[in-house]
Amino acid sequence: MQVASIIPSSRALIRRVAKKIDFTEPRIIAEFGPGEGCHTRELVRRMHPDSQLLLFELDAELAGHLRAQFAGDERVAVFHADAADLPQVLLKRGLNECDYVLSGIPFSILPVARKRELLQRVYDCLTPQYHAALLIYQVTNELVGHCRHFPRIESEYCLQNIPPMFVTKFYKTANGNPRTHRI
Numbered sequence: 001m002q003v004a005s006i007i008p009s010s011r012a013l014i015r016r017v018a019k020k021i022d023f024t025e026p027r028i029i030a031e032f033g034p035g036e037g038c039h040t041r042e043l044v045r046r047m048h049p050d051s052q053l054l055l056f057e058l059d060a061e062l063a064g065h066l067r068a069q070f071a072g073d074e075r076v077a078v079f080h081a082d083a084a085d086l087p088q089v090l091l092k093r094g095l096n097e098c099d100y101v102l103s104g105i106p107f108s109i110l111p112v113a114r115k116r117e118l119l120q121r122v123y124d125c126l127t128p129q130y131h132a133a134l135l136i137y138q139v140t141n142e143l144v145g146h147c148r149h150f151p152r153i154e155s156e157y158c159l160q161n162i163p164p165m166f167v168t169k170f171y172k173t174a175n176g177n178p179r180t181h182r183i
């Protein structure tokens, strides 16, 4: 139930997701449910040297595997923690906000109240800049109905994955300075 999938994301899906992040500047990125790290490796490959990537993985074994995998990269920190701990983890690291949250957790099976609470926390933690966004890849696009507080939403369907997935970007702001928006 927690993992919700036995097949990791495809290369095509990983690229589609990564293309939605502006890596041209240092970014604070949180990833929820990295699993064995298939999206993480792409983020790490593209990330600016001064970026930070915070990984939240509930499964102890997977968290240990991620720690070993990214031990040589100071930009990456692994937390064997619930995604809902994002505000506390940011605070502990002396950060007030982040630029992107990439979520691979099975949001659709969360009880509605928990889902909405987590989405509100993510919204509150995102920096109020044009590029900042929550990115999700999911079989259904049901989250759109719970994300009314995100003023801009973009969605596309990725057929090259088993199963096909919606890739949806929920932006923090309605508008602003689009100069940093280069996807």
Ligand SMILES: C[S@@+](CC[C@H](N)C(=O)[O-])C[C@H]1O[C@@H](n2cnc3c(N)ncnc32)[C@H](O)[C@@H]1O
Binding pocket: 002, 003, 004, 005, 007, 008, 009, 032, 033, 034, 035, 036, 037, 038, 039, 056, 057, 058, 059, 062, 081, 082, 083, 084, 104, 105, 106
């Ligand atoms: C479907 S797998 C995704 C794995 C990988 N990101 C991929 O694309 O193949 C979901 C992952 O989310 C983790 N997970 C589920 N709920 C979580 C939560 N509340 N906080 C952090 N991780 C969670 C699971 O342990 C699992 O590793």
